[in-house]
Amino acid sequence: MADIYYTDEHEWLSVEDGIATVGITNYAQEQLGDLVFVELPSVGAAIAKGDANVVVESVKAASDVFAPIAGEITAVNDALEGDPALVNSAAESNGWLYKMKVADVSELSSLMDLEAYKALIA
Amino acid sequence: MKKTPLYTLHEKLGAKMGAFAGYSMPLFYPLGVMKEHAHTREAAGLFDISHMVHIEITGPEAAKMIARACPYDAASQKIGEAKYTFFLNENAGIKDDLIITRLGDERYLIVANAGCAQKDIAHVNLVADRFDVTVTVIPRGFLALQGPKAVDVLGALGFAVNEMEFMSGVEPKEGWFLSRTGYTGEDGFEIAMPEGEAADFAEKLLADDAVEAIGLGARDSLRLEAGLSLYSQDLTEEISPHEAGLLWAIPKTLREGGPFIGAESLTNRISNGRIRMRVGLVPVERTPVRAGAKLEDGEGNDIGLITSGGFGPSVNHPVALGLILVEAKEGAIFANVRGRKLEMKIEKLPFAPHNYKR
Numbered sequence: 001m002a003d004i005y006y007t008d009e010h011e012w013l014s015v016e017d018g019i020a021t022v023g024i025t026n027y028a029q030e031q032l033g034d035l036v037f038v039e040l041p042s043v044g045a046a047i048a049k050g051d052a053n054v055v056v057e058s059v060k061a062a063s064d065v066f067a068p069i070a071g072e073i074t075a076v077n078d079a080l081e082g083d084p085a086l087v088n089s090a091a092e093s094n095g096w097l098y099k100m101k102v103a104d105v106s107e108l109s110s111l112m113d114l115e116a117y118k119a120l121i122a
Numbered sequence: 123m124k125k126t127p128l129y130t131l132h133e134k135l136g137a138k139m140g141a142f143a144g145y146s147m148p149l150f151y152p153l154g155v156m157k158e159h160a161h162t163r164e165a166a167g168l169f170d171i172s173h174m175v176h177i178e179i180t181g182p183e184a185a186k187m188i189a190r191a192c193p194y195d196a197a198s199q200k201i202g203e204a205k206y207t208f209f210l211n212e213n214a215g216i217k218d219d220l221i222i223t224r225l226g227d228e229r230y231l232i233v234a235n236a237g238c239a240q241k242d243i244a245h246v247n248l249v250a251d252r253f254d255v256t257v258t259v260i261p262r263g264f265l266a267l268q269g270p271k272a273v274d275v276l277g278a279l280g281f282a283v284n285e286m287e288f289m290s291g292v293e294p295k296e297g298w299f300l301s302r303t304g305y306t307g308e309d310g311f312e313i314a315m316p317e318g319e320a321a322d323f324a325e326k327l328l329a330d331d332a333v334e335a336i337g338l339g340a341r342d343s344l345r346l347e348a349g350l351s352l353y354s355q356d357l358t359e360e361i362s363p364h365e366a367g368l369l370w371a372i373p374k375t376l377r378e379g380g381p382f383i384g385a386e387s388l389t390n391r392i393s394n395g396r397i398r399m400r401v402g403l404v405p406v407e408r409t410p411v412r413a414g415a416k417l418e419d420g421e422g423n424d425i426g427l428i429t430s431g432g433f434g435p436s437v438n439h440p441v442a443l444g445l446i447l448v449e450a451k452e453g454a455i456f457a458n459v460r461g462r463k464l465e466m467k468i469e470k471l472p473f474a475p476h477n478y479k480r
Contacts, residue, residue: 059156
């Protein structure tokens, strides 16, 4: 059973067996509007918490997505290359951005659970 | 933050609002930018453009005053004819781009950009000071209905639009103004009315199945595909009409001199030849290239910059406008995006064909 976390930068993390799947929340995609391009990091890249390692581009603007925790990229969602709008239609499932090996599990404790995140966007 | 007369309607329609030129404006509605864009090209899109500025010039010297303010022959402009033109500064840089319609022998309507409102009003008053004219800034609701079905939608509401020519304007009733103009590359109309009548009229238009409300996001992607300039990005006080590729808007005889502000500089800038020019650019990859991105040649030399860029939903690839050194246009062009060099190809404008009623 995966544990789900949220950040105040409107990302979600689903953590299972030390691997976090990272995406932007449905609320975030609503704010951005239709996405036309997603720039993903390279598999194997080491990232620090707060790195701008993904760029999501709507028709009008490019926005950075910041790494919520430190780790190493183990996979990226290749489906977004041909269909960036997947982030709009399924932000918190098939529209995931990348998977990472969590460097320090204790960093997860500073993140929010669903209830806290719902309160943030309310 | 200022609100247009349609603010309540935007909220009711579920628009995502954002700041533009001091106004809270709809960026997109629940339909989304991609579908709003496509709907405008296929049917009819309704845009709130009430943030734009309407300035009426009236009086016996109205034609002379316009001829001083703008590089076109206002005296020979026909009543009902709408002209695309500019305010120039003394260096022939563009202060603003405008549409001016002659409403009568001694009446002209200037429609100017929201972002230039204060500057334009001050400029007009300064120029008008030396002429026997009255300057009136008219607060109005202002809507654009754009797309192939716009003509039928307005026709069904009783407006005699079928016979109107592209770039013409009329006053269908007291306090109203209607022109066959737009900013999307499609056939369409811009309609001004007293502020209090704007929301009702917008709802009447939206009641037609062919009409959807369209936000600023799609307004930008539509005009970009149509190769139309946006003031403050593609046009600035530093850029001349020649560099901007807009010399077509200035009659040949006036390019050699005229009574308008900036005439001497314009003649000089044309005879000296332009160093930079406006081009349409398309990235070879799928990465959108945005305004402000620097352009380089194959050796890494600075050759210009992107002035507008984004994604073109109808052409289904990123599109951009750039200002580049004339000497560099035959060589390789790369845009610097987040430290990566993306190859760009020059493409003829517009990216999407114009469908104006001719």
